[in-house]
Structure formats: structure tokens, C-alpha cells
Amino acid sequence: MNQSAGHSGSAEAQSGIVVRGVHRSFGDFVALEDIDLEVKPGGLTALLGPSGGGKSTLLRIIAGLDYPDRGAVEIGGRDATFLPPQRRSVGFVFQHYAAFKHLTTARNVAFGLEIRKRPRAEVHDRVAELLELVHLEQFADRLPSQLSGGQRQRMALARALAVQPEVLLLDEPFGALDAKVRKELRDWLRRLHDEVHVTTLFVTHDQEEALEVADEIVVISQGRIEQVGSPAQLYDHPANEFVMSFLGPVTRLGGVLVRPHDIEVLTDERAGAVQVEVTKLLRVGYEVRAETRAQDGSTPWVQLTRAQVAELDLAEGATVWLRPLVATPFPAGSPRAPEPVPA
């Protein structure tokens, strides 16, 4: 499929994105503060961060929909800083689809090819191929208003891929969809990228989405890059408290930030354990959250399974001891010395 879809396979050199010293402010608000970033060719990279953190601004600057105050953008080794969007070879997918409402699904996908004045037969074949790729072949003659949100976004993706862009940029692509469809499209995007190895950069504020889909995650907050790495690196070895708390649930135990599922519950006192009283047991689906109160007034919580709760014979009001299962990468005022982070 990757060959027939016409995208650079392993044979061709793939285009990466290089961002150098990009700065963008809107009045007093600094959206991006001297950002340096290299997006590796052929990968699926997530720009992850809270709303207003600057990730969408960065994506729009790479697409040419906005321009930096200073700094440079390179796409596929060429300087693109001042190129208009139509000359960047960039596919852009918007959160709200930006479907051409007056055109059918097939004509939407064909748009970029028609602009390039490709022969009619070639356009027809390529559109058919792409519609198959995004599983919309039976919807070719529908108008966008007759498609569901998920279908519209798949159409938008096919439309962006039709012109064989060097890089594909997605701005919160699943943000407007309901939870179930979002999850489906996530898996689908992952599989699609395995077929069509185009360098892809997508913006999301959903850490689960980034962890599940991306090869590499760039965490951005307040206009700065906090950390770049693989999902496992970021989750296990976050560079700072912000990254750790943004990537998953955290709780504070004895002054140290830990993941609530990385806490051991003991029924007797042992070295390094903190004595707490269980204040509440909360069932959430398959997990049980045990909220506790320590003697220093802090309220750590633990994520447990129902089996664990039964085994420990845990009840509200019980006194137990909590101990972190894994070493915390940074001390944050903890009495325990941090262990060296393995490379």
C-alpha cells in the first residue's frame, strides 16, 4: 500500500522538520520562546502540552499559516521560513476538518490534484486509492454535511495526503470527536502511518493519545520545550515535575512525586514507608482509588485493583504504610537520594 499510495518508502530520503530559535509573541504574550526542535524523518511525533502552551502556534508556523518573529524553519533540508503555505509541500489537517462544504468527498480529496492540473484519469485513480486507504470508498459522492465527524476527519486526512506532502501536520485532529471515535481514529492513524511513512507531527493536549500513538513526544508548556523523548522515556524518566504530572496521574508521598500505581501498600511498618490512614475507597471502573491522610497532613492516593483491596482487607479508617515501588527521578525535597537515570 505504501508504494501504491506513492509515499516515500525506505528507498527515498525522507523529509524531517528543523526548527531553529523560533520566537513568536502576540503583544505581551509570548507564545513561543526561542524554540529549537528537530522532528525526525518518517516518524510520528506528538506535540503535547496544555492549552495555550504554544504547540498549535508552532504547528501553524511550520505550515506557513503564521510566521515567527525570528528564527528559521527547514522542511526536508530546505529553508521554508518565508515560503507561503502553498509552496511548502505540507499537508495540514484542522481540528474542525475544514472540509470544502460544497464539494463531495471525492472532489475534496481531488482538490490538491486538480489545482496541480493532473490528468483526469490520474486524479480519478489516486482519489479512489486514497478513499480506500481511509475506508470512505462508499462515501465518495456524499457531501461533508452527510458524513460523521470521524468520517470528515478521515476525508481531510486523505485530502492532505493526496498531494504527497513531505510532512503531514495535524492540529488536534481528534479534538472535536467523541471519546469512542477518538480512540478508534487513534489506532487507525497509527496503522495508517505504518503504511504511509510520511513525517507526521500532530498536536494534542491528551497525554493518553500522545503515549498511545506517537514514536516521539515533544512536551511544550508556556512557549518552551520541556522534554523530548519516546513515550516510555518520558513516562519513566520525566525531566521535571511538570512533565511527570502532565503525562500521567501523580500523587505526593512523603514530599516525593510518585505515580499512584507505583505505590506499595503495607500492613506493617517497614523502612521508608509512610504511615497513613485510609479516608476513602473509591471504585472507578476496574480500579480502586484509596485516598489516605498522612500524619504530616498530606493526602496521597493509591491506585489499586479490586483483588489487591480484597487481599489487603482494606477498609476506610484502616491504618497502613505506603512505600514508593520505583525510584523517583528527581528529588523535589525528598530525604531519599535520587537514583541515577539509566540511559
Next chain:
Amino acid sequence: MVDVRTVAPAPVDARVRRARRRTTRTAWVLRLVAIGYVLALVALPVASVVQHTFADGLGPVWEVLTSDDFLAALRLTAVVAGIATLLNTVFGVGMGVLLVRYRFWGRRFVSAVIDLPVSISPIVVGVALILVYGTYGWFGGALEDAGFRVIFSVPGMVLATVLVSLPLVLREVVPTLEEAGIEQEQAAQSLGASAWQRFWRVTLPTIRWALAYGVALSLARSLGEFGAVRVVSGSVAGESQTLTLYVNDSYQEFGPDAQRQAFAAAFVLMAIAVALIVVIAALRPQEERS
């Protein structure tokens, strides 16, 4: 009554039925008032024009409709209204894109000024045009020296008509452009479309129904314009007389022939207006659907 109850699967409480009933007595009264008002104001005068037009049968009407003066007036009306609508369409779309897509200094001021000509009386518009383009106006003398006559000529009539229907296309196009947003155009841009291609392939199709509606409104207004055109035209029969001027001038003459001319021309104006209203009504649902 008993039969009805046994047929109905589940009898609904009378109070529920009353509460659900949408047409109350008040609604009926309001409807009658509305219908009566429209009949008295619109239907009766229209019917009486039709009746007067065809009082002596089709023959005399046909005679008027084929007379030189009437045909000249019809042609002039078509030319003036056609050019004015064309200018307003180009202006309306261009200005609409400018006002919605760009933020510039004086934008709100420009937007307000565009509404001014339709807000002031057409007579004032006409007088103002003479003050500027008349023989003794600001530019009039210079233009006449260059061999270009504005007032008492077609350009002046077009200008007057353009002014009185200036914002009609613009005001239809702006909300649609605002609602459509800029993302479709940005998507087209990232797919390689130039500014011109984006306009023809994305912007124009997006606003097409609003544009058609605005054009129909503008055309109707242009065809019916009287006051401003009256001031700047001079209203010479066969030369600078539009249909509305023809109706007015004929009506003010004495004699049954002149009256008949007035009614026949009025009927034609009305028929065109009705045709346009049908077009507009047909366009409305299209616009709402898209």
C-alpha cells in the same frame, strides 16, 4: 364520542391536550390581524393596478408595451439596473472579503459609511450627485470639458442607482463569510491553491447562495429606484426615462391614454418584482440548507 375513545389507544388527559395545543385563540386572532393587514396594504393595491391595467382588455395594453417610449424606458431600465447590480456585486464581494478577512485601521468606519446611502433619502442622494458631478459641481465641469457627461445622462443614473443599493450584496455576503471562517481557505492554501484559485474554488462557492440572494435584492431595488434617478436624469421621454419615471410622467399627464400607459408600465414593474421575489424565495431554503 364513546367510539372515538375506544378507538384511541391511550386516552390523553384533557388538560394535557389543552397544554399541548399550539394554536390558541390568541394565535387565531393574531393571524387574522396579520392577514387583514397584508391584504389591505399589499394585495388590494396590487389587485387594483392589475384591474386598471386590463380594464379595456389586452389590446390597449399591448399597444403601450410595443410603443417606442415604453421600449426605450424598458431598455434604459435594464441597462441602468444591470450595470448598477454588476458594480454592486463586484463591490459587495470584494468589500465583504476585505471587511471579514482583514483587520485594518478605519474598518468599522468604512463599514458604517457604506450603509449611509441607503439610509438617507434617494432625493438627497440625487441632489448630492448633482452638487458633485453637475455642470457647476466639483468635478462636473472638468468631466464635461473632457467630453464625459454624468448628470442628465446614463452614467449619472447608474451612479444614483448604485448608491441607493450599495450595501445590499455586501450585507448578504458578510454573515456567510463570517460563518464559514478562514479554515477552508487555509486548507486550500496548504493544498497548493493560489489566492485566485482559493477565491474561485472555495470562497465564491461558499457564498454563492447569499450572493445570489443579494444580487436579486439589489436588482429589485435598482429596477424600482425613482427618486435619485429622477433628480439626475432629467426624464426626457425616449432618452433618459426609466420605467419608474415613465410611470410617473404618464400618470401625471391628462387623458385616458396616458393613464393606460402608466398602468401598463406599472404592471410590468410589478411583474418583474414578483418574478424576483419568487427567485428570492426559491433561494432562501437553499441558503439555509447549505
